[in-house]
Amino acid sequence: MAVLDIDFTPAEQLDLQDLNQHVLKAEYAIRGAIPMRAEQIQDQINLDPESVPFDRITTANIGNPQQLQQKPLTFSRQVVSVLQYPDMLQHRDALVKSGAFNADALDRAQVLLDKIGGSVGAYSSSQGVYGIRETVAKYITDRDEGEPASPADIFLTDGATRGVTYLLSLLCKGPEVGVLIPIPQYPVYTASLTLYNTTAIPYYLDEKSGWSTDAREIEQQIQGAIAKGVKPSVIVVINPGNPTGSVLKPEVMEDIVTLAAKYGMVILADEVYQENVFSEERKFYSFKRVLRDLQRRHPQVYQNVQLASIHSTSKGVFGECGQRGGYLELIGFKKSVREMILKLASLSICAVVTGQAMVDLMVCPPAEGDESYELDKTERQNIHDTLKQRGELLYDTFQSLEGIECQKPQGAMYLFPRLKFPPRVLEEAKKADMQPDEFYCHALLEATGICVVPGTGFGQEEGTSHLRTTFLAPGTEWIQKWKTFHQDFYSKYNN
Amino acid sequence: MAVLDIDFTPAEQLDLQDLNQHVLKAEYAIRGAIPMRAEQIQDQINLDPESVPFDRITTANIGNPQQLQQKPLTFSRQVVSVLQYPDMLQHRDALVKSGAFNADALDRAQVLLDKIGGSVGAYSSSQGVYGIRETVAKYITDRDEGEPASPADIFLTDGATRGVTYLLSLLCKGPEVGVLIPIPQYPVYTASLTLYNTTAIPYYLDEKSGWSTDAREIEQQIQGAIAKGVKPSVIVVINPGNPTGSVLKPEVMEDIVTLAAKYGMVILADEVYQENVFSEERKFYSFKRVLRDLQRRHPQVYQNVQLASIHSTSKGVFGECGQRGGYLELIGFKKSVREMILKLASLSICAVVTGQAMVDLMVCPPAEGDESYELDKTERQNIHDTLKQRGELLYDTFQSLEGIECQKPQGAMYLFPRLKFPPRVLEEAKKADMQPDEFYCHALLEATGICVVPGTGFGQEEGTSHLRTTFLAPGTEWIQKWKTFHQDFYSKYNN
Numbered sequence: 001m002a003v004l005d006i007d008f009t010p011a012e013q014l015d016l017q018d019l020n021q022h023v024l025k026a027e028y029a030i031r032g033a034i035p036m037r038a039e040q041i042q043d044q045i046n047l048d049p050e051s052v053p054f055d056r057i058t059t060a061n062i063g064n065p066q067q068l069q070q071k072p073l074t075f076s077r078q079v080v081s082v083l084q085y086p087d088m089l090q091h092r093d094a095l096v097k098s099g100a101f102n103a104d105a106l107d108r109a110q111v112l113l114d115k116i117g118g119s120v121g122a123y124s125s126s127q128g129v130y131g132i133r134e135t136v137a138k139y140i141t142d143r144d145e146g147e148p149a150s151p152a153d154i155f156l157t158d159g160a161t162r163g164v165t166y167l168l169s170l171l172c173k174g175p176e177v178g179v180l181i182p183i184p185q186y187p188v189y190t191a192s193l194t195l196y197n198t199t200a201i202p203y204y205l206d207e208k209s210g211w212s213t214d215a216r217e218i219e220q221q222i223q224g225a226i227a228k229g230v231k232p233s234v235i236v237v238i239n240p241g242n243p244t245g246s247v248l249k250p251e252v253m254e255d256i257v258t259l260a261a262k263y264g265m266v267i268l269a270d271e272v273y274q275e276n277v278f279s280e281e282r283k284f285y286s287f288k289r290v291l292r293d294l295q296r297r298h299p300q301v302y303q304n305v306q307l308a309s310i311h312s313t314s315k316g317v318f319g320e321c322g323q324r325g326g327y328l329e330l331i332g333f334k335k336s337v338r339e340m341i342l343k344l345a346s347l348s349i350c351a352v353v354t355g356q357a358m359v360d361l362m363v364c365p366p367a368e369g370d371e372s373y374e375l376d377k378t379e380r381q382n383i384h385d386t387l388k389q390r391g392e393l394l395y396d397t398f399q400s401l402e403g404i405e406c407q408k409p410q411g412a413m414y415l416f417p418r419l420k421f422p423p424r425v426l427e428e429a430k431k432a433d434m435q436p437d438e439f440y441c442h443a444l445l446e447a448t449g450i451c452v453v454p455g456t457g458f459g460q461e462e463g464t465s466h467l468r469t470t471f472l473a474p475g476t477e478w479i480q481k482w483k484t485f486h487q488d489f490y491s492k493y494n495n
Numbered sequence: 496m497a498v499l500d501i502d503f504t505p506a507e508q509l510d511l512q513d514l515n516q517h518v519l520k521a522e523y524a525i526r527g528a529i530p531m532r533a534e535q536i537q538d539q540i541n542l543d544p545e546s547v548p549f550d551r552i553t554t555a556n557i558g559n560p561q562q563l564q565q566k567p568l569t570f571s572r573q574v575v576s577v578l579q580y581p582d583m584l585q586h587r588d589a590l591v592k593s594g595a596f597n598a599d600a601l602d603r604a605q606v607l608l609d610k611i612g613g614s615v616g617a618y619s620s621s622q623g624v625y626g627i628r629e630t631v632a633k634y635i636t637d638r639d640e641g642e643p644a645s646p647a648d649i650f651l652t653d654g655a656t657r658g659v660t661y662l663l664s665l666l667c668k669g670p671e672v673g674v675l676i677p678i679p680q681y682p683v684y685t686a687s688l689t690l691y692n693t694t695a696i697p698y699y700l701d702e703k704s705g706w707s708t709d710a711r712e713i714e715q716q717i718q719g720a721i722a723k724g725v726k727p728s729v730i731v732v733i734n735p736g737n738p739t740g741s742v743l744k745p746e747v748m749e750d751i752v753t754l755a756a757k758y759g760m761v762i763l764a765d766e767v768y769q770e771n772v773f774s775e776e777r778k779f780y781s782f783k784r785v786l787r788d789l790q791r792r793h794p795q796v797y798q799n800v801q802l803a804s805i806h807s808t809s810k811g812v813f814g815e816c817g818q819r820g821g822y823l824e825l826i827g828f829k830k831s832v833r834e835m836i837l838k839l840a841s842l843s844i845c846a847v848v849t850g851q852a853m854v855d856l857m858v859c860p861p862a863e864g865d866e867s868y869e870l871d872k873t874e875r876q877n878i879h880d881t882l883k884q885r886g887e888l889l890y891d892t893f894q895s896l897e898g899i900e901c902q903k904p905q906g907a908m909y910l911f912p913r914l915k916f917p918p919r920v921l922e923e924a925k926k927a928d929m930q931p932d933e934f935y936c937h938a939l940l941e942a943t944g945i946c947v948v949p950g951t952g953f954g955q956e957e958g959t960s961h962l963r964t965t966f967l968a969p970g971t972e973w974i975q976k977w978k979t980f981h982q983d984f985y986s987k988y989n990n
Contacts, residue, residue, distance in 0.1 A: 004710055006796045010757070010797070011757065013801060013827065014666075014801060014829065018728070019666065019832065020668045023665050023835055031844070062844075064618045066616040067612065067614075067617040067618065078580055080580075081576045081579040084579055084849075085573055085575070087572075090595075091593045091594065094593030098589030100585075100586035118561075119562075121815040122559050123562065123816040158843070158847065159843065159844070161842070171513075171514065171515070173514060173516065191842055195842075196515075216498065251497045254497035261501075262505070264508075300505070301503075301505055302505070304508045306508060319616060321617055321844070322848035323616055323847065333508070334508050334510060337508075337511070343523065346525075347521070347523055347656070348653070350817065352653065352849075352850060354817075354847075
């Protein structure tokens with residue numbers, strides 16, 4: 001029998017003022033107002049397809065390739081399928097004979113199962129399965145043309161974001177700490193800084209020169225922050241750029257490493273688009289490689305530089321977003337600091353084990369001579385080529401339109417064109433209590449079902465307007481619809 | 496060419512004092528000093544099996560059933576295997592004829608694929624796949640004998656911990672906010688409160704009466720906190736208890752709901768062990784069911800009560816820890832507050848999609864008449880019975896030993912016995928700069944390879960000593976070794 005008296009005035013429900021105010025202030029436009037409106041419209045289409053002037057939402061707001069019919073790589077999916085049901089290895093002959101599975105996928109699954117300890121249903125160590133971290137270290141060594149990497153430096157994480165979270169929640173000790181953020185940026189960075197009550201120090205990328213990064217601009221911002229009593233502790237660099245698609249040159253990266261050495265800033269290198277380089281003139285260089293090279297040339301100057309690099313199974317040609325695979329490589333940190341990262345990881349016990357396996361498969365595809373090699377290679381090449389073509393097609397379309405200016409895509413999976421609006425758009429936006437780019441993106445969504453994110457969500461220079469769109473959606477119909485919308489929008493507001 | 500000058504004194508590496516001090520202070524004993532020492536010993540065994548007096552580590556520190564040879568449920572693994580490689584559905588006949596797969600698993604996989612939108616490699620909505628949330632709502636409705644549940648109230652999360660993190664990071668606005676925590680408790684709660692710089696208000700469970708919860712003890716703690724200027728905003732209840740294994744009676748739960756109504760506290764109901772009830776005399780009642788019943792009887796009193804219930808695929812008979820499946824059900828929150836939870840979820844985009852599918856399979860097994868029904872039922876029953884037997888065996892062993900007192904296990908997968916040490920143990924522990932229970936657990940590990948967690952990691956009444964052990968490890972050999980160790984330990988220090 002309950003013992004307490006119920007003769008009291010009940011307390012109220014929680015309201016916004018009772019909550020952590022930093023959560024309230026954090027903004028994440030990728031899944032913000034426009035994508036939410038798009039979900040509403042999708043529900044409306046499901047109930048009554050005639051109620052809107054298009055038959056589906058085109059989700060160009062988020063890099064989610066498999067939502068847009070990109071097929072997963074066969075080999076990796078065969079392997080993870082076996083990991084989920086190892087009993088099928090007892091039916092090896094039937095599986096291979098029927099053509100359902102390649103034999104080398106079954107073999108690779110057995111190797112991975114042994115690394116994992118027998119079941120993807122068991123927690124792994126909090127840093128991640130050791131044998132998978134070995135594979136990642138080998139990949140990094142090869143990628144960086146022989147710069148050694150160690151499994152001890154690799155942390156397997158649920159997607160790349162989790163690595164960012166561990167690092168920033170450890171380094172952000174309050175508003176007196178500053179984190180340099182490129183503008184425009186991927187908004188998970190500013191949102192995290194708001195959550196952790198730490199100061200964002202913006203540095204501006206130069207649109208005119210293809211969104212290039214200028215070390216002198218960065219140093220100016222550093223000095224401005226120091227003058228205001230803020231200590232710059234971290235510099236975030238996204239390479240290839242999100243949302244800009246720009247690919248950094250090694251000499252610019254050297255300058256960034258120099259600033260990190262001079263001011264004691266951790267470099268947080270968001271390198272999740274390292275496989276998405278589409279320009280013939282650019283090549284991806286990792287920050288690790290640039291750092292190691294500088295350390296060889298000037299050991300005294302660069303010996304203390306601390307670098308954290310993140311990568312993910314969600315992008316590249318893998319596009320396995322829903323699998324939540326990723327890793328973090330930590331270079332140059334003191335042991336005591338790394339132990340704190342491990343403690344944060346241990347609080348969520350471990351990253352999803354199949355996601356860890358996906359990381360292994362991403363960085364170690366079938367080798368030449370393996371049964372699955374040709375198919376895997378062809379699938380990877382096709383996805384790469386398709387992305388490149390789609391990016392170029394969308395870029396060419398923007399080039400043909402009035403009021404829109406776009407930098408040529410070098411990498412990643414986004415375009416971030418600038419919109420120059422007639423004065424009437426600015427007036428109408430103001431009336432609707434929106435920024436002009438929000439006004440345009442809302443109108444685009446309502447007219448065509450195309451969902452993109454306004455530049456305000458990424459940060460942009462005062463007085464400019466942009467939008468970010470992925471170039472993942474298949475076909476040309478959506479691009480044609482966008483073109484028509486754009487022309488109508490400009491002729492409507494030009495008068 | 497790099498443009499910056501390198502003629503400067505390089506900055507130092509980060510040190511502990513540069514970090515977020517809340518992270519430094521957070522403690523998580525489940526993966527703390529003793530489990531870390533166990534990992535070292537395991538490495539040592541791998542290098543030189545002769546170097547320690549046992550052949551393996553017995554990990555009884557963490558509820559990780561599949562690490563200890565618990566077999567996953569066949570039906571659910573067949574389904575998720577197909578989700579990873581849907582192309583195999585084209586070979587349906589061969590798969591079924593060979594006996595590798597049951598036909599109903601292939602059918603269920605197709606249903607789930609349709610719900611998910613075709614690929615587990617695409618991000619889902621941040622709240623989780625709608626069709627899976629529908630399945631969860633149906634499960635909750637059945638479990639609570641008809642109390643309706645809605646998919647709109649369900650959030651699919653990466654394991655249960657993520658749900659806890661969302662909620663606490665939203666509600667913990669600073670040290671003026673208090674969160675009631677049972678002592679002993681699962682240490683992720685105190686660790687989170689330390690991270691979020693919020694005040695833990697301990698309430699003590701009564702060991703003598705099988706770790707029961709007393710509402711008057713809780714109200715006393717609430718009033719003490721208020722007197723110190725701390726507002727109690729959340730009460731954490733773990734039912735069945737971790738580490739205590741105790742199962743709450745509905746009348747005690749009614750009192751807790753009454754306190755929540757009176758003081759405006761959110762009830763955070765950790766119900767991850769809801770399937771792990773082993774005592775004939777106890778039955779699991781959900782907080783939701785108790786709340787709805789009270790709301791019917793006294794609507795005015797209970798209308799504002801806010802409840803968050805978490806569940807996970809990691810425990811029960813599923814034991815799918817590495818799959819990171821879980822859900823959070825939110826009851827009675829304002830829409831604006833729920834939107835903030837959704838914002839936090841959207842910052843990590845979505846929970847792993849196969850983990851979401853695992854939740855669906857956990858709560859909706861094959862139905863009577865389905866091809867896989869008998870096998871699935873037998874597997875579930877066997878796991879349940881095995882756990883029960885292992886718990887009882889370990890309990891009986893503790894009963895037979897000097898200096899150890901243990902409450903009869905009612906649920907969960909742990910025992911939390913009390914250790915009464917001879918004075919010499921206390922002296923030796925002091926010399927070793929350890930708590931007495933740490934001293935015992937270290938000695939147990941070094942002598943037998945059995946890894947358990949000292950009671951200090953969970954909180955315990957001043958002057959008492961405990962340890963937490965899972966009862967998942969198979970066989971009786973480890974129990975025999977423990978018994979011998981214990982007897983030797985006591986005879987050594989009794990003199």
